[in-house]
Amino acid sequence: MKNKIYFLIPLSQIFLVLFSSYFFITETNDSKSYYSIASNLPIITDSLFPILYPSFLKLFYFFVGDFFVASKVINIICILLFFFMTKMHIAEWKSLWLLSLSWLFSSIFSYSWSEILLIPQLTLFFILQRRYWNNELIKTNVFILLYSVQLFSLFLTKYSMLFIIIGTFVFGLLIYLHTNHKKHLIHIYSSIIAFFFCGAYVFTNYYFTSYFAGNREVLGEANTNIRLSLFNTLQAFNPFFSNLFGRMPFLLVSILFIFSIILYFIRASKMLKENKLENMYFIFLSFFYLISLWIVYFYTRIDTLNIRLLFPFCFLFFLGLIANDYKIKYFKLFKYLLIIMFILQIIISFNRINQYY
Incomplete structure:
Protein backbone atom coordinates (compact mmCIF):
# COMPACT_ATOMS: atom_id res chain seq x y z
CA MET A 1 0.00 0.00 0.00
CA LYS A 2 2.82 2.39 0.88
CA ASN A 3 4.43 1.91 -2.52
CA LYS A 4 1.11 2.40 -4.32
CA ILE A 5 0.81 5.89 -2.85
CA TYR A 6 3.98 6.88 -4.71
CA PHE A 7 2.20 6.29 -8.01
CA LEU A 8 0.18 9.42 -7.32
CA ILE A 9 3.36 11.40 -8.02
CA PRO A 10 3.52 10.75 -11.80
CA LEU A 11 -0.20 11.50 -12.06
CA SER A 12 0.23 14.77 -10.16
CA GLN A 13 3.12 15.79 -12.42
CA ILE A 14 1.10 15.14 -15.58
CA PHE A 15 -1.76 17.10 -14.02
CA LEU A 16 0.69 19.95 -13.36
CA VAL A 17 1.68 20.03 -17.07
CA LEU A 18 -1.94 20.11 -18.25
CA PHE A 19 -3.05 22.54 -15.56
CA SER A 20 -0.23 25.04 -16.10
CA SER A 21 -0.51 24.82 -19.89
CA TYR A 22 -4.18 25.74 -19.75
CA PHE A 23 -4.11 28.49 -17.13
CA PHE A 24 -0.60 29.97 -17.42
CA ILE A 25 1.77 31.11 -20.14
CA THR A 26 4.31 28.30 -20.40
CA GLU A 27 6.05 29.57 -23.51
CA THR A 28 8.98 31.98 -23.63
CA ASN A 29 10.91 33.65 -26.43
CA ASP A 30 13.23 30.65 -26.44
CA SER A 31 10.22 28.37 -26.94
CA LYS A 32 9.26 30.32 -30.04
CA SER A 33 12.84 30.08 -31.28
CA TYR A 34 12.63 26.30 -30.92
CA TYR A 35 9.40 26.32 -32.95
CA SER A 36 11.05 28.42 -35.65
CA ILE A 37 14.05 26.07 -35.91
CA ALA A 38 11.74 23.04 -35.97
CA SER A 39 9.53 24.49 -38.71
CA ASN A 40 12.52 24.74 -41.09
CA LEU A 41 13.95 21.28 -40.45
CA PRO A 42 15.60 19.28 -41.98
CA ILE A 43 17.43 22.44 -43.07
CA ILE A 44 19.28 24.11 -40.17
CA THR A 45 18.45 27.81 -40.46
CA ASP A 46 19.49 28.88 -36.97
CA SER A 47 22.15 27.36 -34.74
CA LEU A 48 21.40 29.45 -31.65
CA PHE A 49 20.07 26.29 -29.98
CA PRO A 50 21.08 22.64 -30.53
CA ILE A 51 19.01 20.51 -32.85
CA LEU A 52 17.66 17.67 -30.66
CA TYR A 53 14.66 19.39 -29.06
CA PRO A 54 13.51 21.07 -32.30
CA SER A 55 13.80 17.66 -34.01
CA PHE A 56 11.40 16.12 -31.50
CA LEU A 57 9.08 19.10 -31.93
CA LYS A 58 9.08 18.51 -35.68
CA LEU A 59 8.36 14.81 -35.19
CA PHE A 60 5.35 15.30 -32.91
CA TYR A 61 4.11 18.24 -34.98
CA PHE A 62 3.27 15.73 -37.73
CA PHE A 63 0.84 14.03 -35.34
CA VAL A 64 -0.76 17.01 -33.55
CA GLY A 65 -0.32 19.87 -36.04
CA ASP A 66 0.72 22.43 -33.41
CA PHE A 67 4.14 23.10 -31.91
CA PHE A 68 2.76 24.14 -28.51
CA VAL A 69 0.76 20.92 -28.17
CA ALA A 70 3.75 18.96 -29.47
CA SER A 71 5.92 20.45 -26.72
CA LYS A 72 3.44 19.33 -24.07
CA VAL A 73 3.33 15.81 -25.52
CA ILE A 74 7.14 15.76 -25.26
CA ASN A 75 6.92 16.94 -21.64
CA ILE A 76 4.49 14.18 -20.68
CA ILE A 77 6.50 11.48 -22.48
CA CYS A 78 9.71 12.61 -20.76
CA ILE A 79 7.99 12.61 -17.38
CA LEU A 80 6.67 9.08 -17.92
CA LEU A 81 10.08 7.90 -19.13
CA PHE A 82 11.70 9.33 -16.01
CA PHE A 83 9.30 7.53 -13.67
CA PHE A 84 9.43 4.27 -15.66
CA MET A 85 13.25 4.12 -15.86
CA THR A 86 13.75 4.98 -12.20
CA LYS A 87 11.19 2.40 -11.06
CA MET A 88 12.61 -0.35 -13.27
CA HIS A 89 16.36 0.25 -12.94
CA ILE A 90 17.12 2.37 -9.86
CA ALA A 91 16.78 0.98 -6.34
CA GLU A 92 16.49 4.49 -4.87
CA TRP A 93 13.47 5.32 -7.05
CA LYS A 94 11.38 6.54 -4.13
CA SER A 95 13.88 9.27 -3.29
CA LEU A 96 14.06 10.37 -6.94
CA TRP A 97 10.28 10.40 -7.29
CA LEU A 98 10.03 12.59 -4.21
CA LEU A 99 12.78 14.86 -5.54
CA SER A 100 10.65 15.42 -8.66
CA LEU A 101 8.10 17.16 -6.42
CA SER A 102 10.60 19.89 -5.63
CA TRP A 103 10.39 23.35 -7.17
CA LEU A 104 13.57 22.54 -9.11
CA PHE A 105 11.55 20.26 -11.41
CA SER A 106 8.18 22.03 -11.59
CA SER A 107 9.06 24.71 -14.15
CA ILE A 108 11.08 22.24 -16.25
CA PHE A 109 8.09 19.90 -16.35
CA SER A 110 5.67 22.69 -17.28
CA TYR A 111 7.44 24.94 -19.79
CA SER A 112 8.19 24.36 -23.47
CA TRP A 113 11.93 24.14 -22.97
CA SER A 114 14.65 21.79 -24.18
CA GLU A 115 15.65 21.04 -20.57
CA ILE A 116 12.77 18.56 -20.34
CA LEU A 117 14.85 16.18 -22.47
CA LEU A 118 17.63 16.28 -19.89
CA ILE A 119 15.47 14.51 -17.31
CA PRO A 120 15.25 11.10 -19.06
CA GLN A 121 18.73 11.60 -20.53
CA LEU A 122 20.41 12.19 -17.17
CA THR A 123 18.39 9.31 -15.71
CA LEU A 124 19.77 7.01 -18.42
CA PHE A 125 23.20 8.54 -17.77
CA PHE A 126 22.85 7.50 -14.13
CA ILE A 127 21.76 3.96 -15.06
CA LEU A 128 24.72 3.47 -17.41
CA GLN A 129 27.10 4.76 -14.76
CA ARG A 130 25.66 2.39 -12.18
CA ARG A 131 26.37 -0.57 -14.45
CA TYR A 132 29.89 0.76 -14.85
CA TRP A 133 30.60 1.17 -11.12
CA ASN A 134 28.94 -2.17 -10.29
CA ASN A 135 31.10 -3.95 -12.89
CA GLU A 136 28.01 -4.95 -14.85
CA GLY A 220 21.55 42.30 -27.78
CA GLU A 221 23.58 43.51 -24.85
CA ALA A 222 23.42 41.30 -21.80
CA ASN A 223 21.90 42.92 -18.71
CA THR A 224 24.11 41.00 -16.32
CA ASN A 225 22.56 40.60 -12.89
CA ILE A 226 25.22 39.02 -10.70
CA ARG A 227 23.25 39.40 -7.48
CA LEU A 228 20.20 37.59 -8.89
CA SER A 229 22.44 34.90 -10.41
CA LEU A 230 24.06 34.36 -7.01
CA PHE A 231 20.62 34.29 -5.38
CA ASN A 232 19.45 31.59 -7.83
CA THR A 233 22.66 29.59 -7.35
CA LEU A 234 22.34 29.57 -3.57
CA GLN A 235 18.69 28.64 -3.80
CA ALA A 236 19.51 25.74 -6.15
CA PHE A 237 21.09 23.93 -3.20
CA ASN A 238 17.73 23.90 -1.43
CA PRO A 239 15.09 21.64 -3.05
CA PHE A 240 12.42 22.43 -0.46
CA PHE A 241 11.73 26.16 -0.39
CA SER A 242 11.27 28.40 -3.40
CA ASN A 243 9.63 31.74 -4.10
CA LEU A 244 6.12 30.56 -3.31
CA PHE A 245 5.10 33.81 -1.61
CA GLY A 246 7.29 36.13 -3.65
CA ARG A 247 11.05 36.30 -3.76
CA MET A 248 12.63 35.18 -0.50
CA PRO A 249 14.95 37.61 1.33
CA PHE A 250 18.59 37.16 0.30
CA LEU A 251 19.61 36.75 3.95
CA LEU A 252 17.15 33.88 4.46
CA VAL A 253 18.35 32.15 1.28
CA SER A 254 21.95 32.53 2.49
CA ILE A 255 21.12 31.02 5.88
CA LEU A 256 19.32 28.06 4.27
CA PHE A 257 22.29 27.63 1.93
CA ILE A 258 24.77 27.48 4.83
CA PHE A 259 22.56 25.01 6.71
CA SER A 260 22.22 22.84 3.56
CA ILE A 261 25.95 22.91 2.86
CA ILE A 262 26.69 21.65 6.39
CA LEU A 263 24.34 18.68 5.86
CA TYR A 264 25.73 17.97 2.39
CA PHE A 265 29.31 18.15 3.67
CA ILE A 266 28.54 15.56 6.37
CA ARG A 267 26.96 13.30 3.73
CA ALA A 268 29.84 13.78 1.25
CA SER A 269 32.46 13.11 3.96
CA LYS A 270 30.77 9.82 4.77
CA MET A 271 30.74 8.84 1.08
CA LEU A 272 34.42 9.73 0.73
CA LYS A 273 35.34 7.57 3.72
CA GLU A 274 33.36 4.67 2.27
CA ASN A 275 35.05 5.21 -1.13
CA LYS A 276 31.74 5.59 -2.96
CA LEU A 277 33.19 6.73 -6.28
CA GLU A 278 29.82 6.65 -8.03
CA ASN A 279 28.50 9.34 -5.70
CA MET A 280 31.67 11.39 -5.95
CA TYR A 281 31.54 11.23 -9.75
CA PHE A 282 28.13 12.89 -9.90
CA ILE A 283 28.99 15.46 -7.25
CA PHE A 284 32.27 16.25 -9.05
CA LEU A 285 30.42 16.65 -12.37
CA SER A 286 27.80 18.90 -10.81
CA PHE A 287 30.36 21.29 -9.31
CA PHE A 288 32.53 21.20 -12.44
CA TYR A 289 29.44 22.21 -14.43
CA LEU A 290 28.50 24.95 -11.93
CA ILE A 291 31.98 26.48 -11.78
CA SER A 292 32.33 26.38 -15.58
CA LEU A 293 28.89 27.98 -15.92
CA TRP A 294 29.89 30.86 -13.68
CA ILE A 295 33.15 31.37 -15.58
CA VAL A 296 31.48 31.61 -19.01
CA TYR A 297 28.69 33.72 -17.52
CA PHE A 298 31.01 36.72 -17.51
CA TYR A 299 32.02 36.23 -21.16
CA THR A 300 28.71 35.41 -22.86
CA ARG A 301 25.42 37.17 -23.47
CA ILE A 302 23.61 35.65 -20.49
CA ASP A 303 21.53 37.98 -18.35
CA THR A 304 20.96 35.72 -15.37
CA LEU A 305 21.81 32.21 -14.24
CA ASN A 306 18.29 30.86 -13.83
CA ILE A 307 16.84 27.44 -13.05
CA ARG A 308 17.11 26.41 -16.71
CA LEU A 309 20.88 26.82 -16.70
CA LEU A 310 21.27 25.53 -13.15
CA PHE A 311 19.04 22.47 -13.54
CA PRO A 312 21.80 20.08 -14.77
CA PHE A 313 23.80 21.00 -11.66
CA CYS A 314 20.82 20.39 -9.40
CA PHE A 315 19.91 17.02 -10.91
CA LEU A 316 23.48 15.68 -10.93
CA PHE A 317 24.22 17.00 -7.46
CA PHE A 318 21.19 15.39 -5.84
CA LEU A 319 21.77 12.17 -7.80
CA GLY A 320 25.20 12.11 -6.18
CA LEU A 321 23.73 12.57 -2.72
CA ILE A 322 20.96 10.00 -3.17
CA ALA A 323 22.88 7.20 -4.93
CA ASN A 324 23.68 4.09 -2.88
CA ASP A 325 21.73 5.28 0.13
CA TYR A 326 18.60 3.19 0.58
CA LYS A 327 17.90 4.41 4.11
CA ILE A 328 18.49 8.14 4.04
CA LYS A 329 18.49 9.65 7.50
CA TYR A 330 15.44 11.82 8.14
CA PHE A 331 13.85 10.37 4.96
CA LYS A 332 10.34 10.79 6.36
CA LEU A 333 11.00 14.43 7.22
CA PHE A 334 12.27 15.14 3.68
CA LYS A 335 9.35 13.21 2.18
CA TYR A 336 6.64 15.13 4.02
CA LEU A 337 8.40 18.45 3.53
CA LEU A 338 8.56 17.96 -0.25
CA ILE A 339 4.92 16.83 -0.40
CA ILE A 340 3.74 19.81 1.66
CA MET A 341 5.67 22.28 -0.49
CA PHE A 342 4.29 20.68 -3.67
CA ILE A 343 0.71 20.93 -2.37
CA LEU A 344 1.31 24.56 -1.38
CA GLN A 345 2.55 25.24 -4.88
CA ILE A 346 -0.69 23.86 -6.34
CA ILE A 347 -2.86 25.81 -3.87
CA ILE A 348 -1.06 29.07 -4.56
CA SER A 349 -1.39 28.46 -8.30
CA PHE A 350 -5.17 28.10 -7.89
CA ASN A 351 -5.21 31.29 -5.83
CA ARG A 352 -3.39 33.17 -8.59
CA ILE A 353 -5.95 31.93 -11.12
CA ASN A 354 -8.77 33.29 -8.94
CA GLN A 355 -7.12 36.71 -9.18
CA TYR A 356 -7.64 36.65 -12.95
CA TYR A 357 -11.11 35.09 -13.15
Whole structure:
Protein backbone atom coordinates (compact mmCIF):
# COMPACT_ATOMS: atom_id res chain seq x y z
CA MET A 1 0.00 0.00 0.00
CA LYS A 2 2.82 2.39 0.88
CA ASN A 3 4.43 1.91 -2.52
CA LYS A 4 1.11 2.40 -4.32
CA ILE A 5 0.81 5.89 -2.85
CA TYR A 6 3.98 6.88 -4.71
CA PHE A 7 2.20 6.29 -8.01
CA LEU A 8 0.18 9.42 -7.32
CA ILE A 9 3.36 11.40 -8.02
CA PRO A 10 3.52 10.75 -11.80
CA LEU A 11 -0.20 11.50 -12.06
CA SER A 12 0.23 14.77 -10.16
CA GLN A 13 3.12 15.79 -12.42
CA ILE A 14 1.10 15.14 -15.58
CA PHE A 15 -1.76 17.10 -14.02
CA LEU A 16 0.69 19.95 -13.36
CA VAL A 17 1.68 20.03 -17.07
CA LEU A 18 -1.94 20.11 -18.25
CA PHE A 19 -3.05 22.54 -15.56
CA SER A 20 -0.23 25.04 -16.10
CA SER A 21 -0.51 24.82 -19.89
CA TYR A 22 -4.18 25.74 -19.75
CA PHE A 23 -4.11 28.49 -17.13
CA PHE A 24 -0.60 29.97 -17.42
CA ILE A 25 1.77 31.11 -20.14
CA THR A 26 4.31 28.30 -20.40
CA GLU A 27 6.05 29.57 -23.51
CA THR A 28 8.98 31.98 -23.63
CA ASN A 29 10.91 33.65 -26.43
CA ASP A 30 13.23 30.65 -26.44
CA SER A 31 10.22 28.37 -26.94
CA LYS A 32 9.26 30.32 -30.04
CA SER A 33 12.84 30.08 -31.28
CA TYR A 34 12.63 26.30 -30.92
CA TYR A 35 9.40 26.32 -32.95
CA SER A 36 11.05 28.42 -35.65
CA ILE A 37 14.05 26.07 -35.91
CA ALA A 38 11.74 23.04 -35.97
CA SER A 39 9.53 24.49 -38.71
CA ASN A 40 12.52 24.74 -41.09
CA LEU A 41 13.95 21.28 -40.45
CA PRO A 42 15.60 19.28 -41.98
CA ILE A 43 17.43 22.44 -43.07
CA ILE A 44 19.28 24.11 -40.17
CA THR A 45 18.45 27.81 -40.46
CA ASP A 46 19.49 28.88 -36.97
CA SER A 47 22.15 27.36 -34.74
CA LEU A 48 21.40 29.45 -31.65
CA PHE A 49 20.07 26.29 -29.98
CA PRO A 50 21.08 22.64 -30.53
CA ILE A 51 19.01 20.51 -32.85
CA LEU A 52 17.66 17.67 -30.66
CA TYR A 53 14.66 19.39 -29.06
CA PRO A 54 13.51 21.07 -32.30
CA SER A 55 13.80 17.66 -34.01
CA PHE A 56 11.40 16.12 -31.50
CA LEU A 57 9.08 19.10 -31.93
CA LYS A 58 9.08 18.51 -35.68
CA LEU A 59 8.36 14.81 -35.19
CA PHE A 60 5.35 15.30 -32.91
CA TYR A 61 4.11 18.24 -34.98
CA PHE A 62 3.27 15.73 -37.73
CA PHE A 63 0.84 14.03 -35.34
CA VAL A 64 -0.76 17.01 -33.55
CA GLY A 65 -0.32 19.87 -36.04
CA ASP A 66 0.72 22.43 -33.41
CA PHE A 67 4.14 23.10 -31.91
CA PHE A 68 2.76 24.14 -28.51
CA VAL A 69 0.76 20.92 -28.17
CA ALA A 70 3.75 18.96 -29.47
CA SER A 71 5.92 20.45 -26.72
CA LYS A 72 3.44 19.33 -24.07
CA VAL A 73 3.33 15.81 -25.52
CA ILE A 74 7.14 15.76 -25.26
CA ASN A 75 6.92 16.94 -21.64
CA ILE A 76 4.49 14.18 -20.68
CA ILE A 77 6.50 11.48 -22.48
CA CYS A 78 9.71 12.61 -20.76
CA ILE A 79 7.99 12.61 -17.38
CA LEU A 80 6.67 9.08 -17.92
CA LEU A 81 10.08 7.90 -19.13
CA PHE A 82 11.70 9.33 -16.01
CA PHE A 83 9.30 7.53 -13.67
CA PHE A 84 9.43 4.27 -15.66
CA MET A 85 13.25 4.12 -15.86
CA THR A 86 13.75 4.98 -12.20
CA LYS A 87 11.19 2.40 -11.06
CA MET A 88 12.61 -0.35 -13.27
CA HIS A 89 16.36 0.25 -12.94
CA ILE A 90 17.12 2.37 -9.86
CA ALA A 91 16.78 0.98 -6.34
CA GLU A 92 16.49 4.49 -4.87
CA TRP A 93 13.47 5.32 -7.05
CA LYS A 94 11.38 6.54 -4.13
CA SER A 95 13.88 9.27 -3.29
CA LEU A 96 14.06 10.37 -6.94
CA TRP A 97 10.28 10.40 -7.29
CA LEU A 98 10.03 12.59 -4.21
CA LEU A 99 12.78 14.86 -5.54
CA SER A 100 10.65 15.42 -8.66
CA LEU A 101 8.10 17.16 -6.42
CA SER A 102 10.60 19.89 -5.63
CA TRP A 103 10.39 23.35 -7.17
CA LEU A 104 13.57 22.54 -9.11
CA PHE A 105 11.55 20.26 -11.41
CA SER A 106 8.18 22.03 -11.59
CA SER A 107 9.06 24.71 -14.15
CA ILE A 108 11.08 22.24 -16.25
CA PHE A 109 8.09 19.90 -16.35
CA SER A 110 5.67 22.69 -17.28
CA TYR A 111 7.44 24.94 -19.79
CA SER A 112 8.19 24.36 -23.47
CA TRP A 113 11.93 24.14 -22.97
CA SER A 114 14.65 21.79 -24.18
CA GLU A 115 15.65 21.04 -20.57
CA ILE A 116 12.77 18.56 -20.34
CA LEU A 117 14.85 16.18 -22.47
CA LEU A 118 17.63 16.28 -19.89
CA ILE A 119 15.47 14.51 -17.31
CA PRO A 120 15.25 11.10 -19.06
CA GLN A 121 18.73 11.60 -20.53
CA LEU A 122 20.41 12.19 -17.17
CA THR A 123 18.39 9.31 -15.71
CA LEU A 124 19.77 7.01 -18.42
CA PHE A 125 23.20 8.54 -17.77
CA PHE A 126 22.85 7.50 -14.13
CA ILE A 127 21.76 3.96 -15.06
CA LEU A 128 24.72 3.47 -17.41
CA GLN A 129 27.10 4.76 -14.76
CA ARG A 130 25.66 2.39 -12.18
CA ARG A 131 26.37 -0.57 -14.45
CA TYR A 132 29.89 0.76 -14.85
CA TRP A 133 30.60 1.17 -11.12
CA ASN A 134 28.94 -2.17 -10.29
CA ASN A 135 31.10 -3.95 -12.89
CA GLU A 136 28.01 -4.95 -14.85
CA LEU A 137 29.57 -3.85 -18.12
CA ILE A 138 28.62 -5.23 -21.47
CA LYS A 139 31.54 -5.39 -23.91
CA THR A 140 33.89 -2.51 -23.18
CA ASN A 141 33.89 -1.16 -26.75
CA VAL A 142 30.09 -1.23 -26.89
CA PHE A 143 29.87 0.55 -23.54
CA ILE A 144 32.32 3.26 -24.68
CA LEU A 145 30.24 3.83 -27.81
CA LEU A 146 26.97 3.95 -25.84
CA TYR A 147 28.45 6.33 -23.30
CA SER A 148 29.91 8.55 -26.05
CA VAL A 149 26.52 8.77 -27.78
CA GLN A 150 24.90 9.54 -24.42
CA LEU A 151 27.31 12.42 -23.78
CA PHE A 152 26.85 13.72 -27.32
CA SER A 153 23.06 13.63 -26.99
CA LEU A 154 23.36 15.84 -23.90
CA PHE A 155 25.31 18.37 -25.98
CA LEU A 156 22.64 18.19 -28.71
CA THR A 157 20.13 19.23 -26.04
CA LYS A 158 22.09 22.13 -24.50
CA TYR A 159 25.44 23.56 -25.53
CA SER A 160 26.36 24.03 -21.86
CA MET A 161 26.42 20.24 -21.46
CA LEU A 162 29.86 20.41 -23.06
CA PHE A 163 31.01 21.06 -19.47
CA ILE A 164 29.73 17.59 -18.54
CA ILE A 165 31.83 16.04 -21.31
CA ILE A 166 34.93 17.95 -20.21
CA GLY A 167 34.18 17.14 -16.56
CA THR A 168 33.91 13.43 -17.42
CA PHE A 169 37.34 13.57 -19.07
CA VAL A 170 38.90 15.38 -16.08
CA PHE A 171 37.33 12.97 -13.57
CA GLY A 172 38.44 9.93 -15.59
CA LEU A 173 41.98 11.29 -15.81
CA LEU A 174 42.15 12.06 -12.07
CA ILE A 175 40.75 8.70 -10.98
CA TYR A 176 43.02 6.83 -13.43
CA LEU A 177 46.11 8.65 -12.13
CA HIS A 178 45.00 7.89 -8.57
CA THR A 179 44.21 4.18 -9.03
CA ASN A 180 46.13 3.30 -12.20
CA HIS A 181 43.16 1.07 -13.07
CA LYS A 182 42.54 0.72 -16.82
CA LYS A 183 38.81 0.46 -16.19
CA HIS A 184 38.66 4.22 -15.64
CA LEU A 185 40.04 4.90 -19.11
CA ILE A 186 36.46 4.37 -20.30
CA HIS A 187 35.59 7.89 -19.10
CA ILE A 188 38.53 9.34 -20.97
CA TYR A 189 37.86 7.49 -24.24
CA SER A 190 34.13 8.20 -24.16
CA SER A 191 34.56 11.92 -23.54
CA ILE A 192 37.16 12.25 -26.31
CA ILE A 193 34.86 10.50 -28.83
CA ALA A 194 31.91 12.65 -27.70
CA PHE A 195 34.07 15.76 -28.04
CA PHE A 196 34.83 14.88 -31.67
CA PHE A 197 31.11 14.32 -32.32
CA CYS A 198 30.44 17.79 -30.86
CA GLY A 199 33.14 19.31 -33.08
CA ALA A 200 31.59 17.72 -36.17
CA TYR A 201 28.17 19.06 -35.17
CA VAL A 202 29.26 22.68 -34.63
CA PHE A 203 31.08 22.63 -37.99
CA THR A 204 27.82 21.40 -39.53
CA ASN A 205 26.16 24.40 -37.89
CA TYR A 206 28.79 26.64 -39.44
CA TYR A 207 28.24 25.11 -42.87
CA PHE A 208 24.48 25.81 -42.80
CA THR A 209 24.32 29.07 -40.80
CA SER A 210 27.85 30.57 -40.86
CA TYR A 211 27.87 30.37 -37.04
CA PHE A 212 29.15 27.63 -34.77
CA ALA A 213 26.54 28.24 -32.07
CA GLY A 214 24.25 30.90 -33.48
CA ASN A 215 24.50 34.63 -33.94
CA ARG A 216 24.73 35.85 -30.36
CA GLU A 217 24.68 39.51 -31.39
CA VAL A 218 20.95 39.29 -32.15
CA LEU A 219 20.43 38.75 -28.42
CA GLY A 220 21.55 42.30 -27.78
CA GLU A 221 23.58 43.51 -24.85
CA ALA A 222 23.42 41.30 -21.80
CA ASN A 223 21.90 42.92 -18.71
CA THR A 224 24.11 41.00 -16.32
CA ASN A 225 22.56 40.60 -12.89
CA ILE A 226 25.22 39.02 -10.70
CA ARG A 227 23.25 39.40 -7.48
CA LEU A 228 20.20 37.59 -8.89
CA SER A 229 22.44 34.90 -10.41
CA LEU A 230 24.06 34.36 -7.01
CA PHE A 231 20.62 34.29 -5.38
CA ASN A 232 19.45 31.59 -7.83
CA THR A 233 22.66 29.59 -7.35
CA LEU A 234 22.34 29.57 -3.57
CA GLN A 235 18.69 28.64 -3.80
CA ALA A 236 19.51 25.74 -6.15
CA PHE A 237 21.09 23.93 -3.20
CA ASN A 238 17.73 23.90 -1.43
CA PRO A 239 15.09 21.64 -3.05
CA PHE A 240 12.42 22.43 -0.46
CA PHE A 241 11.73 26.16 -0.39
CA SER A 242 11.27 28.40 -3.40
CA ASN A 243 9.63 31.74 -4.10
CA LEU A 244 6.12 30.56 -3.31
CA PHE A 245 5.10 33.81 -1.61
CA GLY A 246 7.29 36.13 -3.65
CA ARG A 247 11.05 36.30 -3.76
CA MET A 248 12.63 35.18 -0.50
CA PRO A 249 14.95 37.61 1.33
CA PHE A 250 18.59 37.16 0.30
CA LEU A 251 19.61 36.75 3.95
CA LEU A 252 17.15 33.88 4.46
CA VAL A 253 18.35 32.15 1.28
CA SER A 254 21.95 32.53 2.49
CA ILE A 255 21.12 31.02 5.88
CA LEU A 256 19.32 28.06 4.27
CA PHE A 257 22.29 27.63 1.93
CA ILE A 258 24.77 27.48 4.83
CA PHE A 259 22.56 25.01 6.71
CA SER A 260 22.22 22.84 3.56
CA ILE A 261 25.95 22.91 2.86
CA ILE A 262 26.69 21.65 6.39
CA LEU A 263 24.34 18.68 5.86
CA TYR A 264 25.73 17.97 2.39
CA PHE A 265 29.31 18.15 3.67
CA ILE A 266 28.54 15.56 6.37
CA ARG A 267 26.96 13.30 3.73
CA ALA A 268 29.84 13.78 1.25
CA SER A 269 32.46 13.11 3.96
CA LYS A 270 30.77 9.82 4.77
CA MET A 271 30.74 8.84 1.08
CA LEU A 272 34.42 9.73 0.73
CA LYS A 273 35.34 7.57 3.72
CA GLU A 274 33.36 4.67 2.27
CA ASN A 275 35.05 5.21 -1.13
CA LYS A 276 31.74 5.59 -2.96
CA LEU A 277 33.19 6.73 -6.28
CA GLU A 278 29.82 6.65 -8.03
CA ASN A 279 28.50 9.34 -5.70
CA MET A 280 31.67 11.39 -5.95
CA TYR A 281 31.54 11.23 -9.75
CA PHE A 282 28.13 12.89 -9.90
CA ILE A 283 28.99 15.46 -7.25
CA PHE A 284 32.27 16.25 -9.05
CA LEU A 285 30.42 16.65 -12.37
CA SER A 286 27.80 18.90 -10.81
CA PHE A 287 30.36 21.29 -9.31
CA PHE A 288 32.53 21.20 -12.44
CA TYR A 289 29.44 22.21 -14.43
CA LEU A 290 28.50 24.95 -11.93
CA ILE A 291 31.98 26.48 -11.78
CA SER A 292 32.33 26.38 -15.58
CA LEU A 293 28.89 27.98 -15.92
CA TRP A 294 29.89 30.86 -13.68
CA ILE A 295 33.15 31.37 -15.58
CA VAL A 296 31.48 31.61 -19.01
CA TYR A 297 28.69 33.72 -17.52
CA PHE A 298 31.01 36.72 -17.51
CA TYR A 299 32.02 36.23 -21.16
CA THR A 300 28.71 35.41 -22.86
CA ARG A 301 25.42 37.17 -23.47
CA ILE A 302 23.61 35.65 -20.49
CA ASP A 303 21.53 37.98 -18.35
CA THR A 304 20.96 35.72 -15.37
CA LEU A 305 21.81 32.21 -14.24
CA ASN A 306 18.29 30.86 -13.83
CA ILE A 307 16.84 27.44 -13.05
CA ARG A 308 17.11 26.41 -16.71
CA LEU A 309 20.88 26.82 -16.70
CA LEU A 310 21.27 25.53 -13.15
CA PHE A 311 19.04 22.47 -13.54
CA PRO A 312 21.80 20.08 -14.77
CA PHE A 313 23.80 21.00 -11.66
CA CYS A 314 20.82 20.39 -9.40
CA PHE A 315 19.91 17.02 -10.91
CA LEU A 316 23.48 15.68 -10.93
CA PHE A 317 24.22 17.00 -7.46
CA PHE A 318 21.19 15.39 -5.84
CA LEU A 319 21.77 12.17 -7.80
CA GLY A 320 25.20 12.11 -6.18
CA LEU A 321 23.73 12.57 -2.72
CA ILE A 322 20.96 10.00 -3.17
CA ALA A 323 22.88 7.20 -4.93
CA ASN A 324 23.68 4.09 -2.88
CA ASP A 325 21.73 5.28 0.13
CA TYR A 326 18.60 3.19 0.58
CA LYS A 327 17.90 4.41 4.11
CA ILE A 328 18.49 8.14 4.04
CA LYS A 329 18.49 9.65 7.50
CA TYR A 330 15.44 11.82 8.14
CA PHE A 331 13.85 10.37 4.96
CA LYS A 332 10.34 10.79 6.36
CA LEU A 333 11.00 14.43 7.22
CA PHE A 334 12.27 15.14 3.68
CA LYS A 335 9.35 13.21 2.18
CA TYR A 336 6.64 15.13 4.02
CA LEU A 337 8.40 18.45 3.53
CA LEU A 338 8.56 17.96 -0.25
CA ILE A 339 4.92 16.83 -0.40
CA ILE A 340 3.74 19.81 1.66
CA MET A 341 5.67 22.28 -0.49
CA PHE A 342 4.29 20.68 -3.67
CA ILE A 343 0.71 20.93 -2.37
CA LEU A 344 1.31 24.56 -1.38
CA GLN A 345 2.55 25.24 -4.88
CA ILE A 346 -0.69 23.86 -6.34
CA ILE A 347 -2.86 25.81 -3.87
CA ILE A 348 -1.06 29.07 -4.56
CA SER A 349 -1.39 28.46 -8.30
CA PHE A 350 -5.17 28.10 -7.89
CA ASN A 351 -5.21 31.29 -5.83
CA ARG A 352 -3.39 33.17 -8.59
CA ILE A 353 -5.95 31.93 -11.12
CA ASN A 354 -8.77 33.29 -8.94
CA GLN A 355 -7.12 36.71 -9.18
CA TYR A 356 -7.64 36.65 -12.95
CA TYR A 357 -11.11 35.09 -13.15
